[in-house]
Amino acid sequence: MKINFKKCKLCGNVIWTLNDKDIKCCNEDMIDLEANSVEASFEKHIPNYEINNNKMTISVNHVMEEKHYIMWIMMVSDSLVYFKKFNPLDEAKVTFDYNGPCTIYSYCNLHELWSINVD
Ligand SMILES: [Fe+2]
Structure with a gap:
């Protein structure tokens, strides 16, 4: 959606x-x-994912410090939305059910919105 x-x-x-x-x-x-539109490291903000047995594990290779961290990860499929909020010292990693093609978003408190499409 x-x-x-x-x-x-x-x-x-x-x-x-x-x-x-x-x-x-x-x-x-x-x-x-607009996702991926802020001038910052693509590799440090774009969500990485692995799919295993209908589960999708998503992580972001970003620092998780008080002043700079990934605030949340969201996965949007055709009819479902999954959302995980993080605190600064958490690991930016979550596992959701995988329901087919989707878009994964991550949100950095300083560098805003990033996304990747999964077929
Ligand atoms: Fe950032």
């Missing part, structure tokens, strides 16, 4: 939505987030 990510330029709140309507936060229109 196609989802859209939006960020509030004032408070930093990030949301996802199934539509592309203008949504306000802090009384301002939220800005659209």
Whole structure:
């Protein structure tokens, strides 16, 4: 399924939505987030994945420090959304059920949204 990510330029709140309507936060229109568009290391932000027995293990090769970390990983298939939130000292790794083609997203607190498509 196609989802859209939006960020509030004032408070930093990030949301996802199934539509592309203008949504306000802090009384301002939220800005659209484009994955893989921030100037930063691709290898350190793009989700890596392995599929085994209908399970998909996803990890991000990124530091997990108080000031710089992967905040969440999300997997979006045709009809399902899986979401895992992380704290700074966690390992950026999670296993979800694998249901076929999907898009995996990761979100860095400094370098925003990254994604990879899985066939
Ligand atoms: Fe980062």
